[in-house]
Amino acid sequence: MQFASFDLADPVFECFGRRFSFQVVTLENLYSLDPARTQQGGSGDEWWLRAEGLTWAGGQQRAAGGFEARVQRAGAGRLRLSARASAPAEIRCVKWLVRDLDPDLVVLRSDGSEAPVGRFGELLEYPTRLPAPLVQLRAGAERLALRAEDPRVRAKRCALSVERLGPLAGRGVVEWIHEEDATRFGRTLEAPDLWLASGAAAGAAEAEQLAFAERVLGLVPFEQRRDVPAWARGLRLVATLHGMHFTGRVFLTYREMLGVLRFLAERLPGEAILAYLPGWEGRYYWQYGDYRPEPRLGGTADFARLCDGACALGVHLMPMFGANCANLRLPGLAATPSAAHLASATGNRFHGNQPDWDLARAHDTGWQAWLNPGDAGWRARLAEQIEAVLDAFGLDAVFLDTVHAWTNDPHAPVFDGVRALVERLHAHTPGLLLAGEADYDALLGLFPLFQRPWWERPPAWTARYVRRFAHLCEGEPRGLTGVHEFGVWGPSLGSGRPRASAAPSDAGLLPTLAFQDGTLEQCRAAIERTLAEISQR
Secondary structure: OOOOOOOOOOOEEEEEEEEEEEEEEOOOOOEOOHHHOOOOOOOOOEEEEEOOOEEOOOOEEEEEEEEEEEEEEEEOOOEEEEEEEEEOOOEEEEEEEEEEEEEEEEEOOOOOEEEEOOOEEEEEOOOOOOOOEEEEEEEEOOOEEEEEEOOOOOOOEEEEEEEEOOOOOOEEEEEEEEEOHHHOOOEEOOOOOOEEOOOHHHHHHHHHHHHHHHHHOOOOOHOOOOOOOHHHHHEEEEEOOOOOOOOOOOOHHHHHHHHHHHHHHHHHHHEEEEEOOOOOOOHHHHHHOOOOHHHHOOOHHHHHHHHHHHHHHOOOEEEEEEOOEHHHHHHHHOOOOOHEEEOOOOOOEEEOOOOOOOOOOOOOOOEEEEEOOOOOHHHHHHHHHHHHHHHEEEEEEEEEEEEOOOOOOOOOHHHHHHHHHEEEEEEEHHOEEEEEEOOOHHHHHHHEEEEOOOOOOOOHHHOOOOOOOOOOOOOOOOEEEOOOOOOEEEEOOOOOOOOOOOOOOOEEEEEEEEOOOOHHHHHHHHHHHHHHHHHHO
8 A cells, every 4th residue: 555645634524433534536636625615514313514625735725526425323333424526527436534543453354364454554455355345344442344335346445554644643544445437437426325333233244235235236045046057056076177278288188088077977976067178279368269179189079079978977068268368369359449458447458367378487478368348349259159169069057267357447347248248148048057267246146156266265155145166276186287377286385275175175165176187097096085075975
């Protein structure tokens, strides 16, 4: 986090035992409320504020604009905050500052652990780092929670720090920032309701946020979901079958994949197995945007034999597609329009992860474009390719890679595009199982199955809505990661590494085994033990 080198001189307002300040951020500057043109009042369980002017440069300059805030006491320990702003330029976001807190700030994680806020502060972002617009924290001995009831997927940021300048220097402050959808920037902004809870009420914040998500975002308990085909409810194993690495290394041909499935189906019912196929279309990531059976893996004929053979065994195949990535050097993709590229609210092009595929140690993947599913042209191209594969080979499951990648794109809302893609695929292939890589709350309503993110443990509450399986870099008994860029997971990499075990240690996690060249031959005994454990459950 970064800070101003002077006191911003935000006026501080008191209500219901709290101290608040407010800010407005436009696309060209940061504004505070003009204290000389601000009124406040209230009675009973309601407090209001009305500013008829703004200031900038720490109070040195004045500007036209306004701000209205309302705080309602909604029972013990609960405050409901609403705000509306106007400004001389397009507004990017509004900020609530909860001030004069104990400087001992600690983020309370969903797994029960605590993360003290360091000297440079802590920034939490939804939907990129927070699975829901909910933050729980402790300020000294006081427990607090902030959550937003927003019917749309819009950016929220929570910044925690100790104030450095001004009359409250040395005291804790929590900034809650609501950012408008970049396609709707204007000179006025009405923010969704923010709830601030303390004490016992803070402990109920998660349940209250989930109740809102079920009511407004369409989250449904897994057992009641209509987008889970009957066969998927009986899954007991996900088998990750690695095809081709970025460099062109062949791990498993289509014939070898079928051999692995026959081995597994001799030990578990085929109907209980989902075969996940990363790198099936050729060079992993390099081939993104042009999906077809890879000649070096056996071509169309062998891929058809794999599909038919899996069907005969009762196994369902789930090939991987990139939800938002494509190689611009492939035919037909070089002319992808600029508006289709994912961008930040102010127009910076998003480039996502940049794996060191060629080991140049440069992490330079300029050939790979990150595209917005909200762009109608890209979404149609991707959907047509997925539908062509489903139709040609009779498949009924699809994995969408990096579907969780999100920006506040000024060209088109990202989540709306993902939802449109999901609706089209379901309309084209009724009974289709859709899976994604990682998630945030609204995505849980679109996908019933997710790959477990290796980099973090998803909140326990997500198991109410979805099932997961191990990440594609997990599940190989030797710790090899197949098409994934990490290569090998070993003890020297620390406790945060992906697990090679297929044992489901998290609620709602399906056992997962991964195979590349040599896995079955070299690790047969370990695989047999794992399959025996699964068959006994």
